[in-house]
Amino acid sequence: MGYRVGIDLGGTNIAVGVVDSAYRIIAHHSVPTGAEREASAVIDDIAAAVDAALRKVGLTTADCACAGIGSPGTCDSERGVVVRAYNLNWFDVPVCAILSEKLGIPVRLSNDANCAALGETVAGAARGCRNVVMITLGTGVGGGIIIGGSIYAGMHSAGAELGHILLKMDGELCTCGRRGCWEAYASATALCRQATAAAQEDPKSLLYGVPEMTGKRVFDAAEQGDETARRVVERYCEYVAAGLTDLVNALAPDMILLGGGISRQGERLLEPIRRYVAAHCFGGAQGAVPRIAAAELGNEAGIIGAAAL
Numbered sequence: 001m002g003y004r005v006g007i008d009l010g011g012t013n014i015a016v017g018v019v020d021s022a023y024r025i026i027a028h029h030s031v032p033t034g035a036e037r038e039a040s041a042v043i044d045d046i047a048a049a050v051d052a053a054l055r056k057v058g059l060t061t062a063d064c065a066c067a068g069i070g071s072p073g074t075c076d077s078e079r080g081v082v083v084r085a086y087n088l089n090w091f092d093v094p095v096c097a098i099l100s101e102k103l104g105i106p107v108r109l110s111n112d113a114n115c116a117a118l119g120e121t122v123a124g125a126a127r128g129c130r131n132v133v134m135i136t137l138g139t140g141v142g143g144g145i146i147i148g149g150s151i152y153a154g155m156h157s158a159g160a161e162l163g164h165i166l167l168k169m170d171g172e173l174c175t176c177g178r179r180g181c182w183e184a185y186a187s188a189t190a191l192c193r194q195a196t197a198a199a200q201e202d203p204k205s206l207l208y209g210v211p212e213m214t215g216k217r218v219f220d221a222a223e224q225g226d227e228t229a230r231r232v233v234e235r236y237c238e239y240v241a242a243g244l245t246d247l248v249n250a251l252a253p254d255m256i257l258l259g260g261g262i263s264r265q266g267e268r269l270l271e272p273i274r275r276y277v278a279a280h281c282f283g284g285a286q287g288a289v290p291r292i293a294a295a296e297l298g299n300e301a302g303i304i305g306a307a308a309l
């Protein structure tokens with residue numbers, strides 16, 4: 001009974017892990033989501049993937065205490081319902097009730113950003129911390145808040161949408177429809193937009209006319225001494241750090257973790273951010289400046305976090 005199942009439900013793949021009592025993944029099975037199908041067909045495949053993962057280590061659901069699912073979109077953890085997940089085309093899907101019936105064990109649900117934050121807290125870079133904020137810098141800016149070792153998600157689990165705190169009144173248009181959200185400045189998408197715009201003004205830049213801009217490309221050009229890229233990276237790090245400073249002022253977490261593609265830039269990203277937060281957070285360097293580090297578990301964080309629900 002010491003085992004748990006963690007399910008990372010994505011728009012492209014369903015990744016299932018069998019997790020032991022020390023939060024190690026001892027078996028893994030992954031299948032395509034096929035999100036164009038009915039939710040019931042996808043849930044059938046989740047159940048089959050759970051059985052397949054368990055079979056690899058000679059276990060059945062009878063050996064497991066529970067399962068957890070991390071899903072994209074808005075998830076009501078109390079009711080176990082995926083309220084809205086556009087990339088799955090799921091609306092009000094009671095996934096916990098259906099899957100629990102199929103597997104014969106209790107099933108819990110939270111959104112994928114919350115699961116990643118919980119996974120890193122129980123088994124990753126924030127091990128041993130009680131209060132953690134994790135920010136994912138990807139297509140958008142995702143957030144997860146851990147308070148006292150548990151996910152804080154607010155009423156109907158609708159909170160911790162940290163990408164949509166305000167960075168600039170009447171600023172850039174955000175995907176949510178509001179102007180000036182942090183995400184519109186601090187996502188990988190925003191970095192690429194900023195780099196493309198700046199390079200257009202500088203034909204000598206390594207980034208001039210680059211057809212497929214990526215965050216890595218911008219950071220690499222900055223490191224190679226490209227002045228335009230260096231200015232874009234410096235400003236981008238300030239955008240990220242300014243939002244983090246507000247979260248430090250609001251929550252004073254023990255630790256802040258950065259995940260997502262951009263976090264692979266490591267110290268090139270982290271060092272300027274640490275400097276900015278220490279200089280600008282309330283009370284300055286004497287204030288409650290948390291440790292700021294990159295997440296460690298990558299895609300496994302979502303599985304481990306789901307298992308820890």
Ligand SMILES: [Zn+2]
Pocket residue numbers: 163164174175176177178181183
């Ligand atoms: Zn927004």
